[in-house]
Amino acid sequence: MGPVDEHIEISVAISTYNRCGQLRDAIQSLLAQDAGDPYEILVVDNNSNDDTRAVVHSLIERGHSNLRYIFEERQGLSYGRNTAIANARAPLIAFTDDDVRVAPNWISTAIQAFRDHPDVDFIGGKVIPRWQQPPPDWLTEDHWAPLAVLNYGDYALYVDPGNPVCLVGANLLFRKSVFDRIGLFSPELQRVKDSVGSMEDHELIARLWRAGGRGLYVPEIVVYADVPAERMSKAYHRRWHAGHGCFYAIARIDPFDDAARGRLLDVPLHAYRQFGADAAGWIWNCLTRKTDQAFLREVRLRFLLGFLKTRFGNSRVPTP
Secondary structure, eight states: OOOOOTTOOEEEEEEESSOHHHHHHHHHHHHTOOOSSOEEEEEEEOSOOSSHHHHHHHHHTTTOTTEEEEEOOSOSHHHHHHHHHHHOOSSEEEEEOTTEEEOTTHHHHHHHHHHHOTTOSEEEEEEEEEESSOOOTTOOGGGOGGGTOBOOOSSOEEEBTTBOOOOOGGGEEEETHHHHHHOOOOGGGOOOTTOOOOOHHHHHHHHHHHTTOOEEEEEEEEEEEEEOGGGGSHHHHHHHHHHHHHHHHHHOOTTTTOGGGOEETTEEHHHHHHHHHHHHHHHHHHHTTOHHHHHHHHHHHHHHHHHHHHHHTSOOOOOO
16 A cells, blocks of 8 residues: 555545546535545546546646546456555545535545544445436335445444445445455456446455454435436346346355355355245235335346356356
8 A cells, every 4th residue: 555644634536437527526526525634536547438537637737736637447446446545645545436426524524433433444324316317116215226325314323244234335435554454345346337236345344344344324424426317227227136146146245155054056055045935926926916026026036146147157247
């Protein structure tokens, strides 16, 4: 890791690929922070072929000296984030995305949360959807995972093996020392270009838990994520869950993948039981015209099919 600059409190990292239109607004929301502590913004261009470089440099030329442009040729979100970690100069590093707008107090609230909770290694908060168009009736919070949005309510809660809820990279902050302890984001599990269902966030957090780390959900740390129309289709959700199953099979994360409960063809026995239960439930929901419940069962089946196919060796992680 690079040296820490004691004059910078937090480094904010955005890895971006071909989203120069959205990127400008994302950066401007970071430049407009009411933070009292000095911070830097690292934009990692993950081999874009649009105007990403020009957008970032145009903002730097306006006098934003805390904004830095970094190019990473290797394709993939983990490569982009790992490059940001290597170049970050602060003891805290925050991750957000190029289609996200952070709240005006995002940085100041996060820094204070780390100061108030010296026992935690990472912090996350709400990711509120900004719908591009009104969502369909079926798109309830039960289907938020493919959208990378979340809301666990208005009370802080610890995130650890006893409460293993998911925090997502659109609003995820770490002490930089974590990466010295457990390593970096896994390229094996990364999102590349427009692939879906990746698990780089989940796997790194699970690795940190195994090393004795813990996190904190802080509801006052808020970002707003764009949800384009194409992500509100059932076709997208089907594809996401199938991809997620493939990545999950590679990640081998406990407790889902606990070998102690028995295996057949490198698949935990409980996965077969779950597949049978969901298949029966899906058929029943279809027969009784309970379409919402049927779709929930269907996407769980698609996750399990992606998992099974990957373990059986008949498919690979989906690429665009």
